[in-house]
Amino acid sequence: MFSPVGNSKSLSQQIEEKITEAIRNGQYLPGQKIPTEKELCEIFKVSRTAVREAIKTLAARGIIVVKKGSGAYVSEVSIQNASESLNMFFELSSNKDLILQTIKTRQLIEPIIASEAAKHRTKKHITLLQKNLEDIKKCDLLDSKTEAELDNAFHKILVSIPQNNILELLLSPIFNLMPKFKESVFAKPTDGDLLKEKEMMIIHHSNILNAIIDQNGNLASQSMKNHLATTHANYIKSQALKK
Amino acid sequence: MFSPVGNSKSLSQQIEEKITEAIRNGQYLPGQKIPTEKELCEIFKVSRTAVREAIKTLAARGIIVVKKGSGAYVSEVSIQNASESLNMFFELSSNKDLILQTIKTRQLIEPIIASEAAKHRTKKHITLLQKNLEDIKKCDLLDSKTEAELDNAFHKILVSIPQNNILELLLSPIFNLMPKFKESVFAKPTDGDLLKEKEMMIIHHSNILNAIIDQNGNLASQSMKNHLATTHANYIKSQALKK
């Protein structure tokens, strides 16, 4: 009955949509430059303010990149770019179960990934994983930040082995945020526990790596399950200690 | 000798970070209003332009929503918002590998989800899934769009059963884009094939549903694998036909 009187979209939003549409149509391909602000003003018959706000939004979405003094270019769609918003969501999400759910999600998904990695691994992957393991062993016990990053890197390498960009993309927020989780939330164990936890981690990573070297998917999956079960348990323990 | 002096983040970027930081600190909670542009100008000692650009970026990221004449409010973080960039990524990179990788990713992850769903399902979930199945059966054979949406809805319900927000969030881009993939890329089979494919889909969904009703995780997982293997095969076939 009532047609939307709306048109509630702001000028800059409309311009933003038109530019997006042009990009989506292939009118401007990744790497190419879109018209200058001045030209866009003339094309759309609006002020530079409106154009600039539209451009700012598109840049924030990662659809274009603006180079000062040069112009705005359609960005090469990159996994990093695409997952930035997801990462932001994770960071801002105030859900207290977030960490627990993240760990549970990893428990569901990573065993499969380990299994796939065992099937598709090459010598190059093995070398990478072995180097990572050595680095972790050498890492200072008190440098928990580096250790967390190396730990994370191990899992990232695993996810990269099946050469499935989508899989990597979807899981990237988890791996990006994991070190932050550890730093901010996990309780600091006493020195003795620290050592024990690290040794345990190294053993688990070794088990996973060996299974992958042997191309034994089932064993890799099972080793990963064990590893993450420990992670889960450690988290529960640390939360209990806080009370 | 000289290190690059750059690292000059733009003014609006700096402001953006400060506001983000304040939100992250809990200084402004979801739903609350952040200071007006004028106030922000005074706080940061910059022009309104710079402040507005920062606000624009934050709004584009879905971190705040701006109401004309009222102010800017911290938004309730939603999955929809968070995955919007990802959706754009999927849309822009419409290369064929992407679809194949998406299908493969589903083949890796969804069997586990089906298995979990079998463990955690309630009567309410069963009812939902049964209704969805009935709707698909009733759906007009030629209305492929509705059919694709219903198909997708089935899988979405499954993902929601374990009540793991992270899992849902991570996979939402896949489910959001799946109908579009089908519409734009899959070859239209002949009428006979259409009927056959639909019957097959209904059989597979029934198998999955029955396994879930029986709380038989292994069977649910296996049924899902079969289902997605068919999806995979159909896609390969459709691509071959195009040549």
Next chain:
DNA sequence: AAGTAAAATTTGTATGATGTCTTATAAATT
């Protein structure tokens, strides 16, 4: 006390000016 109209506040758009960065071209030096 409630409703309404006016005023104040706040965001949206427009315009002009100045600064800084990038790129291209010309001039000077080696």
Next chain:
DNA sequence: AATTTATAAGACATCATACAAATTTTACTT
């Protein structure tokens, strides 16, 4: 002839001001 430096032009970044449009607050009337 090749390299370096100087200059100019194009383009984005920031600032300031003004006005428009939407919302919220205030004041006034009933």
